[in-house]
Amino acid sequence: MTTYPATLQEELLKFLRNDQVSANDTVLANHSKDESYHEWSTPDLVVFPEKAEEVSQIMKAAETSGVPVIPFGLGSSLEGNVIAYDKGITIDFSxxxxxxxxxxxxxxxxxxxxxxxxxxxxxxxxxxxxxxxxxxxxxxxxxxxxxxxxxxxxxxxxxxxxxxxxxxxxxxxxxxxxxxxxxxxxxxxxxxxxxxxxxxxxxxxxxxxxxxxxxIPEHVMAARASFPTIDYAVGAVISMLQAGVPVARVELLDEASIRQVNRFNDTDYIEKATLFLEFHGNEAGLQEDVAFMEEIVSSHKCEAIDFEKDNAARVKLWEARHNLAYAYIHDSPGKKMMVTDVCLPISELGGAIRHGREKMTELGLDGGILGHVGDGNYHALLMIDMEKEEERRKAEMFNEEIVEYALARGGTCTGEHGVGKGKMKYQEREHGKALPVMQAIKEALDPKGIMNPGKLIHNGRGNGQ
Amino acid sequence: MTTYPATLQEELLKFLRNDQVSANDTVLANHSKDESYHEWSTPDLVVFPEKAEEVSQIMKAAETSGVPVIPFGLGSSLEGNVIAYDKGITIDFSxxxxxxxxxxxxxxxxxxxxxxxxxxxxxxxxxxxxxxxxxxxxxxxxxxxxxxxxxxxxxxxxxxxxxxxxxxxxxxxxxxxxxxxxxxxxxxxxxxxxxxxxxxxxxxxxxxxxxxxxxIPEHVMAARASFPTIDYAVGAVISMLQAGVPVARVELLDEASIRQVNRFNDTDYIEKATLFLEFHGNEAGLQEDVAFMEEIVSSHKCEAIDFEKDNAARVKLWEARHNLAYAYIHDSPGKKMMVTDVCLPISELGGAIRHGREKMTELGLDGGILGHVGDGNYHALLMIDMEKEEERRKAEMFNEEIVEYALARGGTCTGEHGVGKGKMKYQEREHGKALPVMQAIKEALDPKGIMNPGKLIHNGRGNGQ
Missing domain, CATH: 3.30.465.10 (Uridine Diphospho-n-acetylenolpyruvylglucosamine Reductase; domain 3)
Structure with missing residues (x-):
């Protein structure tokens, strides 16, 4: 007599081909993790549907058996959002x-x-x-x-x-x-x-x-602006937003992050707190916007502005920015990355980043600070040796400190990475009496609690902490 | 022995002052209607809370008694959204x-x-x-x-x-x-x-x-552009959007509507299909945007562009636009206004307005067409003699025709007025299997069905049609 998951596999094979259902160890392992520091856990099965009707049949089979279902894209999430802590079926949408x-x-x-x-x-x-x-x-x-x-x-x-x-x-x-x-x-x-x-x-x-x-915008202009300290850079962003300069991108990288960028890319950017900026618009409007921006950053002690004049230099700039997390990972073999993700009202951002830096120093943690500062969102990139209990504890403590700071000032525990498993513990603190309303919705729409249990919200199931 | 609503009034007076709870006929009548053609119906009581805590107490009292609650702003809704078809308590937030x-x-x-x-x-x-x-x-x-x-x-x-x-x-x-x-x-x-x-x-x-x-934008520029037909005007808007001209307002008024504007305002606008336009931005960018706009409207046979150079002329332009509905109402004593409100993907807007005009002519209905055409949203303003069964029936038929047309092309039955009572009948057609999901949410968050029953969604209560 076969037992679960074999019976379920049999059920799925009634409407899926053999190559759409896998219990292969490598496939399971590839779907046991995301890009975060969170513990790994393999699902029982991975399925590869090709249309909505197949997803519908998979869901019916899972709900009948009460088996968890986890939708999976590429596994690039950062809070354990796709990890199969309760086993079950991972639906890979590739x-x-x-x-x-x-x-x-x-x-x-x-x-x-x-x-x-x-x-x-x-x-x-x-x-x-x-x-x-x-x-x-x-x-x-x-x-x-x-x-x-x-x-x-x-x-x-x-x-x-x-x-x-x-x-x-x-x-x-x-x-x-x-x-x-x-x-x-x-x-x-x-x-x-x-x-x-x-x-x-x-x-x-x-x-x-x-x-x-x-x-695609008619004209695009990109620039790097270096500042003596991170405070001045953040101050310049706040002034720009308040003056209504319609910036399309404004990214902050601290000195450590710029150093990392230079190390892993063919760049020699000035190693100081830097804003990467981009403007989109028509030519005349853009020139006026950029002139206004230059005026504002100058008044915030900007030491150098370099414009990326051609498309290739602009692409290189953003690639360097995007590869920063991978640069840290490559540089720290055996370690795992923790990326914090608080977001605050823009008026509170300067204080928040200052507080974050202080706490990092206090706890002796090494890492870079960067952020989508135009949104009030910043990240600390920490490389953690998960074997070292003390290092892990300190990173967790840092995360808690900055979340508390953000929540106390009207901010959120996650600006863009989601709750997953990692931010579950802050949900009650952040949402208060709105949390039972969310729970009522969860129970109404997923009465058996099969959908990605242990993530985002407690519903009497799932072993999310 | 007192009975409902007297017992409820007594209950409410435990935490509200006398002047915060009213069963006065005039007050009830003032809260029995909105600005639409929908039938009137008075609530049992009107309450005037001054803080959230009082609203909380009102809700508790209502839920305990199973009495409907209707939140009420100013009664300017257009689909019977605030009418007390099931009696109960109207909460006036003034x-x-x-x-x-x-x-x-x-x-x-x-x-x-x-x-x-x-x-x-x-x-x-x-x-x-x-x-x-x-x-x-x-x-x-x-x-x-x-x-x-x-x-x-x-x-x-x-x-x-x-x-x-x-x-x-x-x-x-x-x-x-x-x-x-x-x-x-x-x-x-x-x-x-x-x-x-x-x-x-x-x-x-x-x-x-x-x-x-x-x-507040640094610079604002407003203009009126007249076209030989409504088709050319709509075509110009679609071209502007597709060219990425960042227009801040673009309103269409047909010939009948412009005539009504001139009659009720101190204006002598050309009585043809007209776009009212506004641009916001920095001076240089705005000049380039406006030049681009002029080029586009010209290629759509625009016959005249008039720029509203000063603030007063601009204010007059938008006041005239806003007062259009009231102009129709003043001009049709004893009649009630029906404003249709479909919205479509922008590529379907031209055909939809053409279809709407044809149906109006076919049914012998009189009224204006106007719209927030940049959003794909248009309204027909119809003045209906509610005593005349035939007129009423024709207006309803017209509304149904244009809703069907919109839904068949990926549009919605209401772009901005809401469902209220008037658009309930289209909800199943528009949302299909998503409607039971909405119903599950309604039942989870309002299990006793006290909140504005008979509006937006059926939940086994309420006499909405």
Missing amino acids: SMNRVTEVRDKDFLVKVQPGVTRSQLNKELKKYGLFFSVDPGADATLGGMAATNASGTTSVKYGVMKDQIQSLEVVTPGGDIIHTGSLARKSSSGYDLTSLYVGSEGTLGCITELTLRVYG | SMNRVTEVRDKDFLVKVQPGVTRSQLNKELKKYGLFFSVDPGADATLGGMAATNASGTTSVKYGVMKDQIQSLEVVTPGGDIIHTGSLARKSSSGYDLTSLYVGSEGTLGCITELTLRVYG
């Missing part, structure tokens, strides 16, 4: 990776959840369009929707939530539903789109996304 | 009308739900800031949030949902919860803010809003 429709006249595109950001932009370029959200990692769009990702361009274009026009979602019961419409705005019914975005697969599986896209 | 905090450095402001849009802008002007959403009516911000209102500026700044940073909400059980945070972005927990926005008081009462505001 076989659902087609751009299904480009409605260029409506600035809309339909994609399957396994399409990556760079794949989409390659396709859109043919139409003179681009997709704005740029979290660094070449994540899947399904995963980016699930965590409400953002990144370097959200100061101008907004976060993932702002780009999602509608979703196809498979409910835990196996229904295939469509949220929203293709109209630019609507006041019809409850906003299910925004509810599923950022729900980290705890309410259902996203099987198609309709995304808003933009015309 | 005594909660303070701007409680201006965080100018964070571009955030906290307001109570009874604050009106013009009241807020008057206050913000002192800080060089403005609130962008402009639906025409001087509605309350609580009401605008409840219906996810938008209006003339959403093509640039977005709709109500895009401006709401966080909410204080009183649940049907009387809990006072806070959604979101003050950070510009967050990936923490489910997005309750977006769920309550547009929920039309069917899930809880909004008692405070934290709104995003903007710096």
Whole structure:
């Protein structure tokens, strides 16, 4: 007599091919982790559906058996969001990776959840369009929707939530539903789109996304501005935002991060606290914006501004920025990366970063500080030797300190990485009496608690701490 | 022995003053209607709370007795959204009308739900800031949030949902919860803010809003562009959007509407299909944008462009636009206004307006067509003699025809007015299998079904059709 998971595998093979269902050790191991420091845990099975109808059948089989289901993009999450702590079925969306429709006249595109950001932009370029959200990692769009990702361009274009026009979602019961419409705005019914975005697969599986896209800007200008201290750099950003300078990207890198950039790229950027800036617009407007920016950074003791004049230099600048996390990882063999992710009202950002630096020094932690400072969001990149209990404890303590600081000032424990397993413990502190409302929604939409248990929200199941 | 509603009134008077609870006929009549053609119905009681704690106590009393609760702003809704079809308690928020905090450095402001849009802008002007959403009516911000209102500026700044940073909400059980945070972005927990926005008081009462505001633009330029037909005007808008011209407002008025504008205002605008346009930005960028716009409208047979050079002319332009609905009402004593409100993907807008005009002619209906065409949203303003069964039937038929047309093309039955009672009948057609998901949420968050029954969503209670 076969037992679970073999019986379930048998059930799945009634509608999936052999090569769509795997219990192979390597495949399981590849789906046991993300890019974070969180403990690994393998699922029982990994499935590779090719269409929504198959996802629906998988969900029905899982719900009948009460087996956990975890939607999985590329595993680039940073809070254990896709780790199978309760075993079950991991749904890998890599076989659902087609751009299904480009409605260029409506600035809309339909994609399957396994399409990556760079794949989409390659396709859109043919139409003179681009997709704005740029979290660094070449994540899947399904995963980016699930965590409400953002990144370097959200100061101008907004976060993932702002780009999602509608979703196809498979409910835990196996229904295939469509949220929203293709109209630019609507006041019809409850906003299910925004509810599923950022729900980290705890309410259902996203099987198609309709995304808003933009015309490639007429003119783009990028610059690096170096400052004597991180404080001056943050001050300059706040002044720019308050003056209404329409910056498209504004990224802060501290001295340590710039050093790391130079080490792992063919660059010789000045090793001081630096802002990477980008402006999009028409030529005349852009010149006026940049002149205004120069005036503001000068008044904040900016020591040097270097403009990246051609496209190649601009690409190099952003690649260097994006590769920073990987540069740290390469430089620290055997260690794991903890990336903190608080976000605060912009007026509180200077104090928050100052506080973060002090705590890092106090705890003797080594790492870089960088951030999407235009959004009030900053990260500390810490490389942790997970074998050293003391190092691990200190990193955790640091994370808690800066989360407490942010929450006490109207901020959030996660600006863009999501709750996953890592930020569960802060949910009650952050949401208070709103948490039971979230729990009521979870119970109403996933009554058996099969969707990604132990992540984002407690629901009487799951071994998330 | 006293009976309901007298017993409930007694209960309410335990924590409210006499002048906060009214069963006066005039007061009840004033709360029995909105600005739409929908049938009137008086509540049993009207209460005037002054703080969230009082709203909480009202909700507890209502839930215990199973009595309907209807949140009420100013009654400017257009789909019967605040009409007491099931009697019960109407909560009038006019005594909660303070701007409680201006965080100018964070571009955030906290307001109570009874604050009106013009009241807020008057206050913000002192800080060089403005609130962008402009639906025409001087509605309350609580009401605008409840219906996810938008209006003339959403093509640039977005709709109500895009401006709401966080909410204080009183649940049907009387809990006072806070959604979101003050950070510009967050990936923490489910997005309750977006769920309550547009929920039309069917899930809880909004008692405070934290709104995003903007710096008053450096330069503003407004213009009127006249076209030989409505088709050319719509074509020009589509070309402008597709060329990425960053227009801040673009409103279409047909010939009939311009005639009405001239009749009721001190204006002599050319009586042809016209676009009212506005641009915001820095001086150099704006000149380039406007030049580009002129080129585009010319290629769409624009016959005349008039720039409103000074502030007074600009104010007059937008006042004339906003007063259009009232102009129609004044001109049709004894009639009631039906405003249709479909929204489509922009590529479908031209065909939709053409279809709408044809149906109006076919049915012999008289009225104006106007729209927030940058969003794909258009309205037909029809003045209906409600006593004439035939006229009423034709107007209903027209509404159904254009809704069907929009839904068949990926549009929505309501772009900005909300579902209320009037659009209930289209919800299943529009949302399909997503509707039971909405119902599950309604049942989870309002298990006794006391919140604004018969509006937006069926839940086994309420006499909405």
